[in-house]
Amino acid sequence: MSFDVETVRKDFPILDRQVRDGRPLVYLDSANTSQKPRPVLDVLTEFYERHNANIHRATHALGEEATEAYEGARIKVAEFIHASAPEEIVFVKNSSEALNLVANVLGWGPRAVGPGDEVLITEMEHHSNIVPWQILCERTGARLRWFGVTDDGRLDLSNVDDLITERTRVLAVVHVSNVLGTINPVSLLAERAHRVGALVVVDASQSVPHMPVDVTTLGADFLAFTGHKMCGPTGVGVLWGRRELLEELPPFLGGGEMIETVTMERSTYAAVPHKYEAGTPPIAQVVGLGAAVDYLRSIGMDAIAEHEREITAYALTRLAEVEGLRVLGPTEAVDRGGAISFVVDGVHPHDVAQVLDAHGVAVRAGHHCGRPIHLRYGVAASTRASSYLYTTKQEIDALIDALHAVRRFFG
Amino acid sequence: MSFDVETVRKDFPILDRQVRDGRPLVYLDSANTSQKPRPVLDVLTEFYERHNANIHRATHALGEEATEAYEGARIKVAEFIHASAPEEIVFVKNSSEALNLVANVLGWGPRAVGPGDEVLITEMEHHSNIVPWQILCERTGARLRWFGVTDDGRLDLSNVDDLITERTRVLAVVHVSNVLGTINPVSLLAERAHRVGALVVVDASQSVPHMPVDVTTLGADFLAFTGHKMCGPTGVGVLWGRRELLEELPPFLGGGEMIETVTMERSTYAAVPHKYEAGTPPIAQVVGLGAAVDYLRSIGMDAIAEHEREITAYALTRLAEVEGLRVLGPTEAVDRGGAISFVVDGVHPHDVAQVLDAHGVAVRAGHHCGRPIHLRYGVAASTRASSYLYTTKQEIDALIDALHAVRRFFG
Amino acid sequence: MYQEIILDHYRNPHHRGLREPYDVEVRHVNPTCGDEVTLRVKLDGTKILDVSYDSIGCSISQASASVLTDLVIGSEVDDAMAAHEAFLALMQAKGAEVGDEAVLGDAVAFSGVAKYPARVKCALLAWMAWKDATLQALARHGGEPAES
């Protein structure tokens, strides 16, 4: 099937919206959250109207239907990232919880980190892949270290031998930066980290939605991503983990459904993945995420990645036309995702975004949960335009026109 | 407005379903999860089709609309339980996470428990209010103790002076039992616990959906409940906490949106409630929960409670007709919610439930995440029928008829 | 799903009760309902001399334990493992298969149970326990000289 963006757009009801007194919506904030296609919304509604029940617990027709829909989604998600078994898929509420889960279970139990150990991250991490590790180190006495970045927005690997050592217990790294767009050489880093026995945690929040990701070749031990950025509902995220690790590590949240047997004195825990799914999971959202995976696969992740490469290349070229505009991160569409953050000389990102909004162009202004990487480039904040499978070149043109208006207004 | 169950039922599309070759669905599993009314489903769909965006972060029209819908739901939920401010409402993924959150932030920071301290629970807690405290005690060296229950399903308060002492740091208690139906004297217990300086954590998963709950008079310091049991979507729960406590306690999950400022070396945290809402929250689900609160209030919590009292009284009377059937918990509809667990002589709960299911009657069989309380009554499992605002006496009659069929079949 | 054969085994379970001698004893639990089976295996080389059990559980889990013991006591481990495989496949077939009576004996009566995912765990409880115990017994005999 050949990819046609106009056909794709018809699947997304919100793209017909008008904002700010009748301006057509130009949604360039997909790195923040994606829009939802009709098939996903239909599955959600049908679930609630026809099959809603709690899962695993019910000996009745609805309970069976709901359980099947939920576990069916686990299989879909597992296939989507080429996990070796559905049991390696743990459903959580978002990427942030997935990353916190891993940080938490490394705080006690057989693989607990402690004084003398090091946790290694990078300067381009999202706060959700910084703060959990800061908290872990604070509580356990381990030391937090990080890779810097180069002026052109790549990981600075010049001191890799100094950073990845026998003391390194964890390497946590973002696959595709939500600020710079950089695609990081995860396999290479993982290989180095594994040589010293470190665990590799990959934040794939910005990669799994946008390109084919295969955990059998990536080299990660854990992978985190989030449903709302990949055409799925809010309220659901995924932690993939290597089965032996999930089995070995201690529990995170305790409660219903994660137990094997409970007495008042002590409890034993269920087999994975249930051990990490305490309480009623986001059932409808997981089912919706399964539908999102179906949707993305029906279009094809290769086609989506190719479309985004084109849009990103076009956007980078056209942004270069805007005087006084500086892109943070790679300025060519090579090893690069579709999030483009930039600063406009003399105009604060809030003001840029506000004027764009008045033109119907939705972008994000701020530090995008990446304050350290902004400080690295000497700014407090930036404006970010980000694309997805439904983004058109005309929308990039609308962005450029509005940016010229920004410069006129604040010039 | 007078309560009319037939009118109410029209709001719930799923109640028209037929199961098992054309039998009308008799849904008596609402303590497990509730069904969803049309107005809630409409709000969800409209959110995704018209207003979907990430919140707090976006300087654009959709972002503003989404933020307003989300924060508007916080205000609704606060009003619903009479919280003194919306900031006391923390959105989580379910009750289990809410309870784990509290147990977790008592594991370190200014109020950390440790050796010599005691955590007090009861034998009728849901696993989600047992396991988190077991884990806390295991990690910190505190001691776990618990109230027993009497033969007729009430908390055994005879040894309260022995249990609530200067060593008690936390009392965690269920408001309404999901197994026995018992309504516990929370205010009385809270008063005793507060006298010794303990914190009071109330699991309100089975009370907030079914009766008016007012945190200003209940005596709790923390209250947990879950959206999917109160006509709301799956994937969202609520932790209410007294503001000073939420402010004083350390963070739980770290990441985006819960920070004030982040450097690679250290971070400071946002004001409550955001401090406890790391990452993209269940935005659409929170908005849906707000709609569920609107729906419940439009019908009236007093009317709902009254309807359920009637149904429960009727069910208890009719169940007494079934030979060899024993109810676990109070057999009169006094200080009692609508969950009725029972055992049928010589027939395993799975078999009971299976035959009921063949008659279209959906109940739950098992220990309902309350294994200790089942052991207390000498059984491994039970069958549970539970009602809600849409339950009719005819449905109770269908249950009774099907129970007679169970006895004939396995007799 | 409640075939006459299943109800018969449920009402009059075969080989029930824990017996001596045995090589290995295991206890398996169904976390959802708290059902339990304690099961013992006695091998002689690769021949199954005895399988005895005690259990709390529903008709399906009781009957399937009874059917299991009928099938495996006295047979070779290999044949019993093949029956186990066949039963597992039957239980995962969602009711679409009828099962091979030559391999499964009375256990073919459980094909209807496979339509009810929540009950599949009940049907498998004793079978999983038996496999676990047998593998342990084999490993033990392999590692050290058989005690018998």
Added chain:
Amino acid sequence: MYQEIILDHYRNPHHRGLREPYDVEVRHVNPTCGDEVTLRVKLDGTKILDVSYDSIGCSISQASASVLTDLVIGSEVDDAMAAHEAFLALMQAKGAEVGDEAVLGDAVAFSGVAKYPARVKCALLAWMAWKDATLQALARHGGEPAES
């Protein structure tokens, strides 16, 4: 929302820069965008002698700091707090109010900002910092003899 008055204050901010002497200095941050204001207050009893500031931020936050200093420097703390209240109310009115120019001076120009919830925090940043600093300064003077 970009009233001419706002753009004027943004292009030519009044009272900008950090000055001595001062009683209290505070730093406030807008967590979403990382904007910051460092603000100093100098009181003489209940009279506001000076408010000086340094800030990184958008046009709205810069202009509102400038407008704030115009309004409060030289006035009584009570009057300034009343203006603060009025400004807060205006910012929470979602654009439905125009504001009292007698109390708010140039700050009435911000009524349109209140239609954009994401920007309300920008407009309030300096005002919140000022209130914080002033309350601290008052507390300090109340607790111990004024240093000045």
